[in-house]
Amino acid sequence: NLLCPGARCGANLCRLMSIRSVSVDLNNDASLLIDIPDALCERDKVKFTVHTKTTLSSFQKPEFSVPRQHEDFIWLHDTLVETEDYAGLIIPPAPPKPDFEGPREKMHKLGEGEATMTKEEYTKMKQELEAEYLAVFKKTVQVHEIFLQRLSSHPILNKDRNFQIFLEYDQDLSVRRKNAKEMFGGFFKNMVKSADEVLISGVKEVDDFFEQEKTFLLDYYSKIKDSTAKAEKMTRSHKNIADDYIRISSLMYQQKITRILIYTHIVVTMSFVSLQKVEGRVASDQELKLTELLRYYMRDIQAAKDLLYRRARALADYENSNKALDKARLKSKDIPQAEEHQQQCLQKFDKLSESGKKELTSFKGRRVVAFRKNLIEMAELEIKHAKVRSSIQLYYICFIMCTNELQYAWGICKILCEQI
């Protein structure tokens, strides 16, 4: 009776592989702990429950939870970006808008195709979609959580008033959504910014460090953007394969067994049933460990680039103020004002440079650590998946070779189908 232990073993191996983790490493400091234990999805809106535990005296209570929506996060991010004082900091990238379009669309398609499918196939596909939906949901919650955690772990940003309000105010923040004008304004601002970027790129850099950082980040950004796109494609096609496996195995499984090619039937069913789940997990793990990492750092680098831009802007301002001062001196007019302005600009620039240097260095360290963690995890998961797959296949080959008793085989096959 070699089959029963085998069947159990296969099932267990498959269950082992559900370890998921956050893709960003944070130096958590116990004075302010934030997490999102719960979230509710209502139509397009996702309501997150933001839970805070703190020892800081600036908060009224040591522990509290508030309901927040995605828009609130965006508001928080925008206010941080707009705060002049934080110009020298890398503001953590805002979490992307929850996107359930993919699974929703698939669900819709599935609903349409229900008639053409058998019940078994339908339920199986539905289950799979639900799982995918859940995964997207979890991921969404995670990125929001990470945003807050990065703020909380930042020595300056965690003292921000707006941030504290965001965490503490137990009513609905009722942040209004940006209206059309503002949206357009934002768009316009972006245009100006990029034009400005081009303009100030002519300004001679005074600091080698920043010069280097700038070229590096620009280069890195384009590369990582490319990699992200490619990785997304890769995981998508991996998912397609997993879907194919599901379709094949459910086709074979639900079908009334064809007696004329009974052996073939059983064997095909078994092989694909055993493959389907593993393949799906490989795809989603890859997505989580690799694609998400790349995606996050793409945004983070964008934030770092923004910092560089702000600094360059300040530098340009400083240069301009220098010119203005020269002009004023030449005209011997308004010299004190120009001097003052020039001083201000210099101060601002120096401050920016100083904090920017710090930020960028820590960013580098953070990136390396995160990459390390994720790559290790990914490699481990890949190894684990490969092991599971090969053990399933090995067991399976033995099974095919050993048994001619088809009735028995079909029974085992069914058990496998249910358990895996």
Added chain:
Amino acid sequence: MATSSERSPPPFPDSEEQDVLDTEEVANRATDDDDDDGEDLFLSPTNQSLAEMEPTLPPTSQNSDFLIQPPIDIMSDPLIDPIISPEENKPAAEVVSEPSDDFVDLTNNGTDSPDDTGTADSTKDTSEIPLDEPSDEFFDILGSESGAPQEEVVVADVTVEASKSEDTDPPLDDETGSKVEQAKETSTDPIINITGDLPASDTQQPPTTNKIADPLLDLFSDTPAVDAKKPIQPIPDLFEDEGSDLFTEPRQTKPAKQPQKSLFGEPDEDLFAEPLGATSKKTISQEPKTVTPKPSGDGGDKGANQREPADIFTEEAVITAPTVSKTPGATSKTNGVHSEEDTDIFAEATVELSLDSPHNERKKDMTAKPSASAPSLAAAAAAASLTKPQSAALEELEEEEEEEEEDDKFEINVSVTNPEKIGDGMNAYMAYKVSTETTLPMFRTKTFTVRRRFSDFLGLYEKLSEKHGPNGFIVPPPPEKSILGMTKVKVGKEDSSSTDFVERRRGALERYLQRVVNHPSLIQDPDVREFLEREELPRAVNTQALSGAGFLKMINKATDAVSKMTIKMNESDVWFEEKLQEVEAADQLFRKLHTLVESLVVHRKELSLNTASFAKSAAMLGSAEDNTALSRALSQLAEVEDKMEQLHQEQAANDTFSFAELIADFIRLLGAVRGSFDHRMKAWQRWQDAQSMLQKKRETEAKLLWANKPDKLQLAKEEIVEWEAKVTQYERDFERVSATVRKEVIRFEKERTKNFKRQIIKYMESLLQSQQQVMKYWEAFLPEAKAIA
């Protein structure tokens, strides 16, 4: 009791013989046209049945019938036979002592069973079953220990008669003049033993010889087996060969070769190797039952020296013919021509004999000495006999599978290699190298190679399906013509899709040919041999997709489809109904599966591409990274992904070649199975039409009778007779086709299972290997990732 039993069975033996005869004939005289074939077939059985009632008539009609159709191979062979056989005979004399122990077995059993003698009818029953369900039969016989002895008895029964008849007609075997004498000597013992038990039942029979004529055929077919076995060694060879040649590996035969030489003075025959152990003989002959038509080929082998397969029958005919010819009223039987006349009849006889008698005897032997040359087989058989022989399809399959393992011996191996484009432009075509390796003696050499183009393969199929399709054979279909794919190749684009296409096609052609040569009946077809052997093949015509002939074919197909729809068959046989449903369900399922697997392949290729581009991108990212350790890790990652891309690519190829193509093959084959069902339906339709025609004729006769018109009445009566004959003929035709289809479907299932098992294991192994590679790559990567500081 015995007589009654003897009387009742006639219809069965008849139909049985027909079936077998049919297959045999197809194998033998593939050169004849279908029509000829059919008529011969039908004439001979009718004659036989007539013989039951009017013993005087048949000989003449038979004679004419057979004299008219002069199968050249058969004609020529008898001439050779006598020359060879004397050689065989002599050694046989020396060997006589050897078989004696097996003899003893036989007689023992014979003596054990006298009480069963009365139940001769039961034996008959068992022998009937086999034809419907060859596999079942096997179990029945093996499974029921009592059954075997019973058969023995019958056999013994016959022996008596046969030996008697031999006494009376000494000249019967032109070739075995000396043999007979020895036979008489040696067989005296058994006769004594057996006759002791049997006379009671026998006595009743002699007077009814005429009626028994038919059953006798049956029995006689057994007769030569049994009585020949003891005294005349060469005939036992017959059985051995059937088994050994086809099913046993050369390995076994080789060591045995030497002794055999001494026995038979036929050094080049491996087939004879086994004979030394009488037991091994039997164990081996166990297999033939699964594949009925096979014996023909073996017989040829026995004859050794590249004789045409038909020889067997002539040989046997030489032996058996006389025995039978006695019954109708001994006509001239000494001349070679006459022996042929009987060949057809005896062809059946021999087959049955290979079906029935060897089992029984073998059975005995196996129980007696299970440690024979093939112990595993014996064990399996024993197990089979223990595990009740219910005919559940599942078990059938399983157990036959086990046997198949033994069957799966090297005898012919065909490979299609080196696809090569010949010519340019739209006239270009692909030529393939077809290499054959074989131990079958019907080929002149052991290995040979020819070049064939795709249309030749199609031409072969056309010929085969035309010849064998209507008889209910499942003719393996070749891959379809693909205008698109071929045009690409012709245009000469050296891209991956066209090489892919060529490789796919090459594989499909190879599998197609292998299926053809592994088919026990098709391999006998001269067209197949010509295809494999002949240097230059006349250009196959009418295979072009876009030609007048192609168009005609399409029209034919369309009309066929329409007529199929119009035929409303009320299925009498549940088995066929079920199978047809199964085939249709399987067809649908596999079609669906095929599209899914194709999409899997597409996605896999996509994945491979995307992985490659990601690998490149990761390498770039690595080069941009300023942390050295991370940079290295990233470029390592790129390398890993690169290798993964390779794996995905291989896997895609694997999916295509071992899986998608396999499924495509199944779909094609299922189509062929359906085709054979259609042919059966057509045969049925013909029969029904004839029946309704007969009905009409009868009605007119009745009318005429009533109207009292004697002149026309005579004509009507003649017509009725004519149509009656036709009805019986068509009915037999239908039954014969049914039986073939049944056999073929069972064979199909078995073959597919075996084939699929091999393929799927290969496929899974490739998956496993690639998984292990993946594991290796990531394990190598892990330290790199950990080294990131």
